[in-house]
Amino acid sequence: MPTAYPLAMRIRTSLALLLFALVAWPVRPAAQQAPSALIVRGVTLIDGNGGAPLANATVVVEGTRITQVSVGAVAAPAGAQVIDGRGKFLIPGLIDVHIHLAGGSGNRANTQPITAQQELAGVRALHTFLYAGVTTVFDAGNQGTFIFALREKSRAGAIVSPRIFATGGTVTSPGGHGGPFYIEAWPQDRAILDQHLAGKPDMVKIGQDEHGWGTRPLITQLPDDLLEKIIRYYHTKGIRSTIHISNEHNAVEAIYAGVDTLAHPVIQSPISANYVNMMKVKRVPTASTLTIGESYSRLADHPEYLDQPLYRDTMEPADIQRLKTTESSRMKDDRWAQWMKIMTPVAEDNLKRLNAVGKDIVACGTDRSSGADVHRELELIVAGGITPADAIVICTRNAARFLGRLDEFGTIEVGKLADLVLLTADPTVDINNAKRIELVIKDGQVIDRRKLDVVVNRRSAALK
Numbered sequence: 001m002p003t004a005y006p007l008a009m010r011i012r013t014s015l016a017l018l019l020f021a022l023v024a025w026p027v028r029p030a031a032q033q034a035p036s037a038l039i040v041r042g043v044t045l046i047d048g049n050g051g052a053p054l055a056n057a058t059v060v061v062e063g064t065r066i067t068q069v070s071v072g073a074v075a076a077p078a079g080a081q082v083i084d085g086r087g088k089f090l091i092p093g094l095i096d097v098h099i100h101l102a103g104g105s106g107n108r109a110n111t112q113p114i115t116a117q118q119e120l121a122g123v124r125a126l127h128t129f130l131y132a133g134v135t136t137v138f139d140a141g142n143q144g145t146f147i148f149a150l151r152e153k154s155r156a157g158a159i160v161s162p163r164i165f166a167t168g169g170t171v172t173s174p175g176g177h178g179g180p181f182y183i184e185a186w187p188q189d190r191a192i193l194d195q196h197l198a199g200k201p202d203m204v205k206i207g208q209d210e211h212g213w214g215t216r217p218l219i220t221q222l223p224d225d226l227l228e229k230i231i232r233y234y235h236t237k238g239i240r241s242t243i244h245i246s247n248e249h250n251a252v253e254a255i256y257a258g259v260d261t262l263a264h265p266v267i268q269s270p271i272s273a274n275y276v277n278m279m280k281v282k283r284v285p286t287a288s289t290l291t292i293g294e295s296y297s298r299l300a301d302h303p304e305y306l307d308q309p310l311y312r313d314t315m316e317p318a319d320i321q322r323l324k325t326t327e328s329s330r331m332k333d334d335r336w337a338q339w340m341k342i343m344t345p346v347a348e349d350n351l352k353r354l355n356a357v358g359k360d361i362v363a364c365g366t367d368r369s370s371g372a373d374v375h376r377e378l379e380l381i382v383a384g385g386i387t388p389a390d391a392i393v394i395c396t397r398n399a400a401r402f403l404g405r406l407d408e409f410g411t412i413e414v415g416k417l418a419d420l421v422l423l424t425a426d427p428t429v430d431i432n433n434a435k436r437i438e439l440v441i442k443d444g445q446v447i448d449r450r451k452l453d454v455v456v457n458r459r460s461a462a463l464k
């Protein structure tokens, strides 16, 4: 989370106002409950492991899981929905390992109650992910009550949403980046971690270096020995850790303090050969988070990107208009926008160098809150010199590895949860083809994209 808040907050505020103005959206489940089996036939399979695409493949799903992957004709299970995959491409559901879901009020404690308006904003943001083929998200810092409530509703099937993992509030030094769990003395402050643990976080997010990726003076940090004690404490509870760092020194110290993942790449400088070699050995999953930094100069220089279908379909016209006018001109003079315009290519190259020594290191994260941003992340990863085929791996398998969930999902293999996206063109030839989505399947259920609560569907419902 760099200095993104002012803009993001404004979007949230105007979104909230619009919510009041809109007629209540009819509550209908967007996932079809039956059938419990489906078969995709004749498809070109891109399984998420990075190998050559497999032509004329068949994928069988029974219940929530993939039960068969093979080439050629396979008998369909009784009652299975048959999906003709000829001329099409099947990839695993996309995963974003660094979001801050819209609707939450920042890194607040687990106790602040949430409003119906917040929940609606959150669900709508979640639907933009499904609409864009994103079937799993990790919220790396938010109001605990907000994100955990949505996570529980999602797990109970009470809302249609991508699979949600979340940290809730974040852990940091007093005066550090994030909060509200401030740790200074050990073991006295362990009770504060227990407050965080009470929300059942899937992972802990620790704020270590300064807000703004080098554009602000250094702030208070957790000493290395305290950082290690915090991480070890979460490990005794079976919980992984991620950390906000953006310079090489802090990344290395965090890794040797035992951190499991990095919430950002090194952004403040080109990484050293020593760092590349260290990562070749340690292979610490690293969230890519290029989109957040690049979004400001993009808005200044190329506001027309907001006319692309994924943005048009999922953002309110009034918000698009404001971004293209007021915000675009404001960003032309914004120092953060200028800094990230310089540093985004550095971060891209750092990620490319990591990917060259360990194909499982880089994981897709946007630090944003919408499905369209995940596709921008894919574009920026590729713009930095990583192949489209590897970018797909980064946004599927590697992201599941980041979450410690690769045994459960992230690739198209027998036994995994059936999170699948059917595309009408080959994303390994042109990453933009990942936007050509025909069908999204999560947990073996076809998601009806026309019933998701996104702008394009609300608009067409209003016309009826």
Ligand SMILES: [Zn+2]
Residues within 6 Å of the ligand: 001, 002, 098, 099, 100, 140, 141, 367
């Ligand atoms: Zn963040």
